Amino acid sequence: MKKTFLLLTFLILFVASNSFGQAKQTYEIANLKQILTSHKTVAILPMRVTISYKKFPKNYNAADNAVQEREEGINMQQGMYTYLLRKSNDYFVTFQETQRTNILLKQANIFDKIDAITADSICKILKVDAVIQAGYAYQRTGSEAAAIAKTLVFGFGGSTASGSLTMQINDGKDGNLLWRFYKQMNEGVFSTADEMMQRMMKKVARNFPYEK
Template sequence: MKKIFFAALLLTTVLVNAQKNIYESDKFDDLTDNHEVLAIIPFLANLELKDDISKEELRTLEQKEGYAVQNALETYFSRRKKKKKFSVEFQDVKNTNAILAQNNIDYNTIDVYTTKQLSEILGVDGIISGNMDLNVLLSKGIPTEFSFMDYFSGDANYGRIGVKISDGTTGKLLWKYEKKINKKSGKNTTDLIDRMMKLAARKFPYDREKRKDRKQK
């Protein structure tokens, strides 16, 4: 009985902390009333690895991590979409990246374009983007074994990730979710995104039921 109680308490604490790291614009409903399609673009990664590698190699690894998050988010939304959870569609990331390439936009230049410009180029209503700071290669998988001493050595912390959604017409920030990455976050990029988005599911603004409830109030 005690184990069940503590497990429930831990889950509640995790969920509460997840909600604290979420921002939603008070104009979300007005700005997204006609939203139909969102595009997920590669995330901007900043790696601080202990390995002695060249700047060129580091940039290549950062790019790999950025695309890994893009793919992981698409996987998450695709799975949830089967349950009819969302009020919008998500552009296939292969199409997103192909259109960007056709317009001479790659990982190294995507951050010089505004949300409004990218939305117009991609033909979508909004952009899902983000950034992350890592001291490990999350896409390769990370150790999940945890010990109390990890807190003191710093080996439990791998960085931080931020996911945001911006309106394509105005460029305004609509929603943002930030989370620290540690040994309990997930064993790889797909696992991390799946876990963190599930924690934020109740606060995800494009949830079909959530939007329906808000309109009825």
Template sequence: MKKLLLLFLPISVFAQTNLYENPDFDRIALDHKIIAMVPFKTQVKLRPKQMKEMTDEQLDRLERSEGESIQTAMYSWFLKRKKRGDMQRIEIQDPNTSNAILGKQNIDYNNLRDYTPMELAEILGVDAIISGNYETDKPMSEGASVALGLLIGFWGSTNNATVNMSVHNAKDGILLWNYNKKVSGSIGSSPDDLINRLMRKASRRLAYTKEN
């Protein structure tokens, strides 16, 4: 059996960072007991030649897989902080639970943006909802990267990605926190690596993880 060799390079974070924090986030967060994240809306911007090798259905599956990978990576990031003792008051809803609850309401990746963060939070029974957009010119998750490479023979070593994530309050739907950042990395970089790098500094202004 032939072995597949992937090039793993570290993700680097560069300029073009925008971070917004609601002045009342700390006060509002005191009443929060459980939060959830939904799949990130993803756009994989392939080159025209690469697009010709993919069907719309294949691209949709690829983007859905990426969006759910970012959702899972965010969940893992919060769990690590909770285990470390940084988030003793807050529970994080498992993405499998969140997606199952939404599925019972006929809400999935494709129509998720038809609902407001306030509506999604109410359906999920949480105090705040984390959502976002993710754009990349190559998939970040290993499975999607391998699938793309096998499908169209493309194994580029670097990629560009932009992540825009938000935290909305469930009670009134107001924006509590927004983080927009452009990053670069390798096709072998995982969503966990991406989120860890992104949140390294941004978490200092995230009410749930601030040092008391």
């Protein structure tokens, strides 16, 4: 009995340590602080959202899914801007209004081609010192209807999807990667794109390099 208990304890600790080790990763260039001192204005690009399914729902349509990915990417971009704007006194840079960012990207005919353009070229178009690029990939793993029912009965519904957030900052002078953050995420029931972005930014906040 004692051996079984010790074995279970070891397994739990082993799994937990590996889970936490993979849950969050942060990278920053060696002279990050020195480079950031020259930054004044930073743009937030539309997020790259990828939605997949563990089991395809009825009437799944790839075209509709692509539209949803695009819309959520823009909503999360705006959610990040709103979050940073509310806490603007905490940062030593200003963030370009997302509407202006998107208009300039469309005028340059690269709004849907961001992944094919270098970061320094994008910065020149937007006239900013750096860009924040982020991606959120998640897989629907649970039934939303079941999660809603659990929420109404028990007060919580658990997560309906599992995914990962990747966020990075690229310099406007040479396009080099300055900072990168990775975090595993779970999406709960009733989570909108804006709510998800608020949750993400709270997790990023402690590591965000533009804080004073």
